[in-house]
Amino acid sequence: MDLIGQALDLSCTILTFEPLPNKIKKLRRLGQNLEDRVSDITTTLDNEEDSSSQRRSVVNTWLANADTTTATIQQTCDEFEAMPWFAIHRLALMWREVSELMTLVQELIDGSAFPEGLTIKIINRHRPLPALKEPFGHMFEMQKRNVLDYLRDDNVSKIGICGMGGIGKTTLAKHIHNQLQSNRDISVFWVQVSMNFSISKLQGDIARKLNLSLVEEDDQQNRAAQLLAVLNRKKSVLFLDDVWEFFPLEDVGVLAGSNGCKVILISRQKNVCRIMHCEKIIELEPLSKEEGRQLFRANLWGRLPPQFEDFADLVADECAGLPLGIIVAAKSIIVDREHVWRNFLKNMTESRAIKDMDEKVFDVLKQSYDMLQDSKLQQCLLYCSLYPDDFEIEKEALIGNFIDEGLIDRMENRHTQINEGLTLLRSLEDACLLMGGKRKFGKEYVKMHYLVRDMAIKITTVNPRFLVKARKGLAEVPKDDEWDENLLRTSLMSNTILTIPSTASPRCPRLETLLLSENFTLDSVSSSFFGQMEGLKVLDLSDTSITNLPASVSNLKSLISLLLRRCWRLKDVLPLANLKTLERLDLFKAGITEFPRSMEELVELRYLNLDTRHLKLIHSGVLSKLTRLQYLVVHEFVSYASQLKGEEIAFLKELETFKGEFGSVDDMNAYVRSRGQGGTHEYFIHVVESGTRYVNSLLQDSVDVFNKAVSLSYCTISGRGDREQHLLLPGDIELLDMKKCNNVTCLCHVAKFGVTVRLKKYVVDWCMKVKHVICCSVDSPVFDYLESLSLQRLKALQGLTEAFTIQNDIFSRLKEFEIFGCPKIKSLFTPLLFSNLRNLESLKVNSCENLVEVIEHSAVGDDNNQEARNAIYALPKLRVLELVDLPEFESLGDKRQSIIYGSLECAKIQKCPKLRRISLSPSPKKIEVEEKWWDSLELDQPNMKDALQTLCEFIKEQPSSSSA
Numbered sequence: 001m002d003l004i005g006q007a008l009d010l011s012c013t014i015l016t017f018e019p020l021p022n023k024i025k026k027l028r029r030l031g032q033n034l035e036d037r038v039s040d041i042t043t044t045l046d047n048e049e050d051s052s053s054q055r056r057s058v059v060n061t062w063l064a065n066a067d068t069t070t071a072t073i074q075q076t077c078d079e080f081e082a083m084p085w086f087a088i089h090r091l092a093l094m095w096r097e098v099s100e101l102m103t104l105v106q107e108l109i110d111g112s113a114f115p116e117g118l119t120i121k122i123i124n125r126h127r128p129l130p131a132l133k134e135p136f137g138h139m140f141e142m143q144k145r146n147v148l149d150y151l152r153d154d155n156v157s158k159i160g161i162c163g164m165g166g167i168g169k170t171t172l173a174k175h176i177h178n179q180l181q182s183n184r185d186i187s188v189f190w191v192q193v194s195m196n197f198s199i200s201k202l203q204g205d206i207a208r209k210l211n212l213s214l215v216e217e218d219d220q221q222n223r224a225a226q227l228l229a230v231l232n233r234k235k236s237v238l239f240l241d242d243v244w245e246f247f248p249l250e251d252v253g254v255l256a257g258s259n260g261c262k263v264i265l266i267s268r269q270k271n272v273c274r275i276m277h278c279e280k281i282i283e284l285e286p287l288s289k290e291e292g293r294q295l296f297r298a299n300l301w302g303r304l305p306p307q308f309e310d311f312a313d314l315v316a317d318e319c320a321g322l323p324l325g326i327i328v329a330a331k332s333i334i335v336d337r338e339h340v341w342r343n344f345l346k347n348m349t350e351s352r353a354i355k356d357m358d359e360k361v362f363d364v365l366k367q368s369y370d371m372l373q374d375s376k377l378q379q380c381l382l383y384c385s386l387y388p389d390d391f392e393i394e395k396e397a398l399i400g401n402f403i404d405e406g407l408i409d410r411m412e413n414r415h416t417q418i419n420e421g422l423t424l425l426r427s428l429e430d431a432c433l434l435m436g437g438k439r440k441f442g443k444e445y446v447k448m449h450y451l452v453r454d455m456a457i458k459i460t461t462v463n464p465r466f467l468v469k470a471r472k473g474l475a476e477v478p479k480d481d482e483w484d485e486n487l488l489r490t491s492l493m494s495n496t497i498l499t500i501p502s503t504a505s506p507r508c509p510r511l512e513t514l515l516l517s518e519n520f521t522l523d524s525v526s527s528s529f530f531g532q533m534e535g536l537k538v539l540d541l542s543d544t545s546i547t548n549l550p551a552s553v554s555n556l557k558s559l560i561s562l563l564l565r566r567c568w569r570l571k572d573v574l575p576l577a578n579l580k581t582l583e584r585l586d587l588f589k590a591g592i593t594e595f596p597r598s599m600e601e602l603v604e605l606r607y608l609n610l611d612t613r614h615l616k617l618i619h620s621g622v623l624s625k626l627t628r629l630q631y632l633v634v635h636e637f638v639s640y641a642s643q644l645k646g647e648e649i650a651f652l653k654e655l656e657t658f659k660g661e662f663g664s665v666d667d668m669n670a671y672v673r674s675r676g677q678g679g680t681h682e683y684f685i686h687v688v689e690s691g692t693r694y695v696n697s698l699l700q701d702s703v704d705v706f707n708k709a710v711s712l713s714y715c716t717i718s719g720r721g722d723r724e725q726h727l728l729l730p731g732d733i734e735l736l737d738m739k740k741c742n743n744v745t746c747l748c749h750v751a752k753f754g755v756t757v758r759l760k761k762y763v764v765d766w767c768m769k770v771k772h773v774i775c776c777s778v779d780s781p782v783f784d785y786l787e788s789l790s791l792q793r794l795k796a797l798q799g800l801t802e803a804f805t806i807q808n809d810i811f812s813r814l815k816e817f818e819i820f821g822c823p824k825i826k827s828l829f830t831p832l833l834f835s836n837l838r839n840l841e842s843l844k845v846n847s848c849e850n851l852v853e854v855i856e857h858s859a860v861g862d863d864n865n866q867e868a869r870n871a872i873y874a875l876p877k878l879r880v881l882e883l884v885d886l887p888e889f890e891s892l893g894d895k896r897q898s899i900i901y902g903s904l905e906c907a908k909i910q911k912c913p914k915l916r917r918i919s920l921s922p923s924p925k926k927i928e929v930e931e932k933w934w935d936s937l938e939l940d941q942p943n944m945k946d947a948l949q950t951l952c953e954f955i956k957e958q959p960s961s962s963s964a
Helices: 002-016 020-048 057-082 088-110 138-152 169-180 199-209 220-231 270-275 289-298 306-318 323-331 338-349 355-370 375-384 395-405 414-430 450-459 551-555 646-650 665-675 697-703 747-753 831-835 931-936 944-949
Strands: 053-055 119-121 158-162 187-192 236-241 261-267 280-283 435-438 444-447 465-468 487-491 513-515 538-540 561-563 584-586 607-609 631-633 657-662 682-688 708-713 735-739 761-765 772-774 788-792 799-801 816-820 827-829 842-846 853-855 872-875 880-884 898-901 906-910 926-929 952-954
Touching: 020 057, 020 088, 053 057, 057 088, 057 220, 138 158, 138 169, 138 280, 158 169, 158 270, 169 187, 169 236, 169 261, 187 199, 199 220, 261 270, 270 280, 270 414, 289 306, 289 323, 306 323, 306 338, 323 355, 355 450, 375 395, 375 414, 375 450, 395 414, 395 444, 395 538, 414 435, 414 444, 646 657, 646 665, 657 665, 665 682, 747 772, 799 827, 827 831, 831 853, 831 872, 926 931, 931 952
Parallel strands: 158 261, 158 280, 187 236, 236 261, 465 487, 487 513, 513 538, 538 561, 561 584, 584 607, 607 631, 631 657, 657 682, 682 708, 708 735, 735 761, 761 788, 772 799, 788 816, 816 842, 827 853, 842 880, 872 898, 880 906, 906 926, 926 952
Antiparallel strands: 053 119, 435 444
């Protein structure tokens, strides 16, 4: 009954007073009046605002309210237009809402006079933020220019500046902020976000910078709308400093990119910049050594006496390019007191407490540590402090240690654990607590900044307890009283310890990790040393000179990981039967000659590396009992041992990484059949049926790039008659290397024995019967995905193809082609095959004594086929062209067959006496030729020769070796 009564009351109101359509018309007129007033005020503000005046807070508030009200008017009118006539109750409610809205609009119009004016005179409106008077470093200036360039780019609306604490992010941003303030066309605002922020607090902070009052507005969305309205009135740059976590800028009221509004985020978390969709991210790095020294001297109190300059450089170097650390250290020293210099340097090198450094540097860095949301991330960071200063820690080895230490949970397979480890390290890199890098052939590493490591070591003096004396020049292990019963991990790596005597027997029942690696002089360890370490889980004796393992190692019942890498003097490993919990045994390049005894009893073993030169025999039946093995390497490159049996490896159903050698194609086939459709994530398999295996450096380098490789040496891989004895190749193979497999006549025949559609690299060497790479009788996808083809010393090779007609996509993905020492081949490519080489980046031809041309001339057609003979070919991606020792070579695109090189960087032509005319269009960046040959050369464009000569590097003439 109450609802019916309300409806009747509202209906009476509508019938008694002015009709709603009339009120809507009046509301529209009032709204237009309000918009006109807003336009007038905005125009006046644009004319009045300058460096000495700014708009009044009440004006900003009025404009924000006007914008919100205008939007409400439009929404109300749209709703009325769409409302059905029979919605009497809603019409009645709207009549009342429109009346209230008209009153509000009229109040806004009446309040727009502003008798005191729109602006107020101020002093130093653009007050610069305090920053370094002069920035230091080439990188600082370069990054500053980059940010300013991004601000001018219309496609960039959000810029992230990230880096570790104290690296200079805020300093860089302040310099940019102060420089932008001189531009009248841009409004510049600086807001501190910090750790414990909220959307509401941030809105209030931004509003105060905009002279906008939000006191009476509690609704977050309405506050955001008012902020957005003000920010959109003029081009603006909003600096948000000290951002620790993601939040939607739109929820705050900041719409980057709208009407020229740009945002600069300053954060220690690279991932925060990424998640907040910064189009450009600037990551600051430490200063160079020289720049760090300059900054240190510039911040010393007083003039530096010449006799202390070396001390100053040493102290500055200890800060490892971190500007905050350098400045604080400089301010903490009395420059003319030698004992102060010596004591300060000693405390820094030994990670001892220095008051100002602790308060102003380590506390800053510890903030980043405390903000790590996962305790495992904190433990992984602390673990990295076990390594020496500036140590490049290989990610693969580090993640292996994380797995051993339990810092990565047990998962369905090791591959998943490794991915989890990579994610953890990426998170620490994103937090700018670790620095990442990459070595040759893609080996990735991380390392800790000196002061971050120092911070971590300070944490581990309390909980968890570490003893870290890595690379401290120790000649002996610490005394027993330096070992704490509560120690969790100890690192004595990279010292010069000679021996560990029987008098050393520290009591460390909770010790789980002991790193003694890279003590190259350590030749003996007393058995008593491990006697009171019953909880030890990880023992690393790699890169030491020990000749045997102490007997007490066999009593370490909790041992999970035993690392003996490159212990080249270690000849024997004691029986390991007692180590029932052992999961990882690494004997890479150890000196052992016999297989470790009782290995078959290590039923928990998951990781076994036996890649050692001198191991003579692996007992049959042992490996097949280690059914939990996930990682097995036996002689990756150089072997003096008996070969493995395929059936034995086939028992290892959990194997994910396998590198080893089979003695026959049958063993290889047994292994491939056991893989089924799945199998190992990574493998490198040698098959050597006879003779001595020869592994060249090219193959070793390639294995670092490709994770799934097979090498065949002295193998009979076809023509056996029995189908089951044909060679089987894994379906996901990426690299295939064939050497001295002398019964193969055509390389595509190999594809008969496996679907190798993923093959990326094919290396063929000394296969004496190979006449063609591709024969007309085979329609195979083996070359469809090939990226690199290397043909070496193929004495019978006549051509790449046996017929002119081939598949359209053959070699279409080829990036590298190399041919060496093939005396019978006269031309490289048919026209059709050459036209497929659109992705070729490197073409190297060497020592092919009868090679005449690149494109087969006779294949072009007879003289009457003018169109074919005048063909133009393109190698748009070719960067490297090498033609060396080709005594009969004549044609590299003649007058009728032009070749256009789109990206050529280097052309090397040597010992090609019959090559008299070439076309290099467009010209390469570098040309390596013999000077005498160059002088006799004819170019298709003669006037280009002088211009190209400036690019020439003349090489010394050498005698031909193609006939050797």
